[in-house]
Amino acid sequence: MADNINTRAIVYDMLMSVEKENTPSHLLLSQTLMKYQYLDKRDRAFISRLFRGTLEYEIFLDGVIRQFSSVRLNKIKPPIKAILRMSVYQILKMDHIPDAAACDEAVKLTRKRGLKNLSGFVNGVLRNISRNKEVIHYPDPEKTPAAYISMRYSVPEWLAKMWIRDYGFEMTAEMGQAMLDDQKTTVRVRDSQNMAAVKEALRSEGLHIEEGCMLPEALHLSGYDYLGNVGPFADGRITAQDESAMLAAVAAGIAGGESIIDVCAAPGGKSMHMADILKGSGQVSARDLTEAKVLKIQENLKRTGLKNVSAEVKDALVFYPEDAQKADIVMADLPCSGLGVMGRKADIKRSVTPEKITALAALQREILSVVQHYVKPGGVLVYSTCTVSKAENEENMQWFEEHFPFGLESLDAYVPEKVRNEHTKAGWIQILPGQYQSDGFFIARFRCSRDEGAE
Structure with a gap:
């Protein structure tokens, strides 16, 4: 990690920007990665995953916090809620992060943000979740299917009800999981005659390529840092499009x-x-x-x-x-x-x-x-x-x-x-x-x- 740069603090500030100013998350992430493009690729990947993951799993994370907090969720201050959410995400969804590190860094961040008197509360909730993460409870899918879908796949409960009504429980669960899965970057090769040359150029830059699922001009890309710096995108031979x-x-x-x-x-x-x-x-x-x-x-x-x-x-x-x-x-x-x-x-x-x-x-x-x-x-x-x-x-x-x-x-x-x-x-x-x-x-x-x- 670069000297004096706390990646968790960066993510915390991004979450608070979304909370206070309703800043679109995809724009905020793009701007942040541009600002910190000098950071190591692993640090940038950590920022991206922790920020996006915390937002994607917010409803699930809140459900977990409710189970292990002595304070009602709506009574927890927004800055503490943000720290808890991003820390619970690390504990439950980022296997390479030791639980102790997630807890310790959360306590440090709480103190640095002028909330020292709440650091004990943060520490207690996170340690409790860490000790009991194998016994997290979900609503009963038989009795309350929408509540189960809501927490399990982190979608608003009213939306789960609407989709269950329109598409059934199983399809709604599949949609919920699909939205939590890693989202593919899809590009369109603008001239099919250039397909072979475009693929070769992408591979030469270290990108991994998969064929599209429906259309021959579609490619799924991974293994890049910033799409704008990828040669065939910069020179206009491909364009981002689902x-x-x-x-x-x-x-x-x-x-x-x-x-x-x-x-x-x-x-x-x-x-x-x-x-x-x-x-x-x-x-x-x-x-x-x-x-x-x-x-x-x-x-x-x-x-x-x-x-x-x-x-x-x-x-x-x-x-x-x-x-x-x-x-x-x-x-x-x-x-x-x-x-x-x-x-x-x-x-x-x-x-x-x-x-x-x-x-x-x-x-x-x-x-x-x-x-x-x-x-x-x-x-x-x-x-x-x-x-x-x-x-x-x-x-x-x-x-x-x-x-x-x-x-x-x-x-x-x-x-x-x-x-x-x-x-x-x-x-x-x-x-x-x-x-x-x-x-x-x-x-x-x-x-x-x-x-x-x-x-």
């Missing part, structure tokens, strides 16, 4: 030469994918709500060198008459609750609520009501989200078909054979977290049936 998200552009059925509008495009993954499929023909208009989001799109376009994509600030809730019936394809990958990517963004577990899902479903309907005007007669609208919520997915899909001149069209001509089923034949697919080694994702393909010139 395989389930790649299916959205595939589902659009691009033949070449199309005019495409991507209405909520940042950071630009789907826009770039569609532009690559166009192979220099046609045009993609990539839009988003703020300058900051459009800047992210522009950064990716600069890295990849794509010329048939424009990036501009446009509000998806505002109708732009000049765009009416101009698009062969509208990509509507809309704001959602993000339940399908909780494995990558653990703070979603803290922020999502049933009320937010209801509000987001309503927002999606508002956006769809506007952007459907941009599709030419006979054109295609792809509706997608990175969530697993019937209100945001199947129910909105049905609502859209009922209210506008669009009909669902089979995905089977576009998606890989291994994902085809009765749903893809009907025009939609719900990928669950971990299924096909990917994030949770929803896609529906619609064909516009309005008459020429009709609104």
Whole structure:
């Protein structure tokens, strides 16, 4: 470890930033690893795992603390709660960390943060957990299945209830475990003709490569420190994109030469994918709500060198008459609750609520009501989200078909054979977290049936 750098203190400060300021955890981790890029690779890996793990397992960790603390969890001060959580994670989930070291470092950190009078409490709780970690109790899965899922897989209990209702106990357990498993970094090789050269370049930099599960252009990568420093990423030959998200552009059925509008495009993954499929023909208009989001799109376009994509600030809730019936394809990958990517963004577990899902479903309907005007007669609208919520997915899909001149069209001509089923034949697919080694994702393909010139 570098002199005078306490990696546990760094993680503690990150956890408190999430607690106090609701800083997005993935952005905070990225910024922190950039700040401390001079640290040894093992120290950076420790920071990453302890921070992400503490957030991912927070509900489980709280359940354990409740069992061994004489003070009710809601009465424990937030700084002490953060120290306990990260220390319990080390004791229960990081086998290479001696329990005594986790306890001792927690006590030191408590004192350094001006909470010396609570160091005895911290020490007592952690030593108690260390001595009794083989007898941690879970709720009864038969009597209270949602409570069991909640603690065992660290998901909000209301969400466990919703998923058990919609997908059953076993599938909910599988989703819960998938979100706790190590999340793969998936990239898309932008030109299939470069596949062999890209693989060789990645291997020459010491990366481990696995083939994608659904699409030939997908690769799973591991063994790197910072993706931005990986040669084929820096020079634009690959771009980071989960395989389930790649299916959205595939589902659009691009033949070449199309005019495409991507209405909520940042950071630009789907826009770039569609532009690559166009192979220099046609045009993609990539839009988003703020300058900051459009800047992210522009950064990716600069890295990849794509010329048939424009990036501009446009509000998806505002109708732009000049765009009416101009698009062969509208990509509507809309704001959602993000339940399908909780494995990558653990703070979603803290922020999502049933009320937010209801509000987001309503927002999606508002956006769809506007952007459907941009599709030419006979054109295609792809509706997608990175969530697993019937209100945001199947129910909105049905609502859209009922209210506008669009009909669902089979995905089977576009998606890989291994994902085809009765749903893809009907025009939609719900990928669950971990299924096909990917994030949770929803896609529906619609064909516009309005008459020429009709609104």
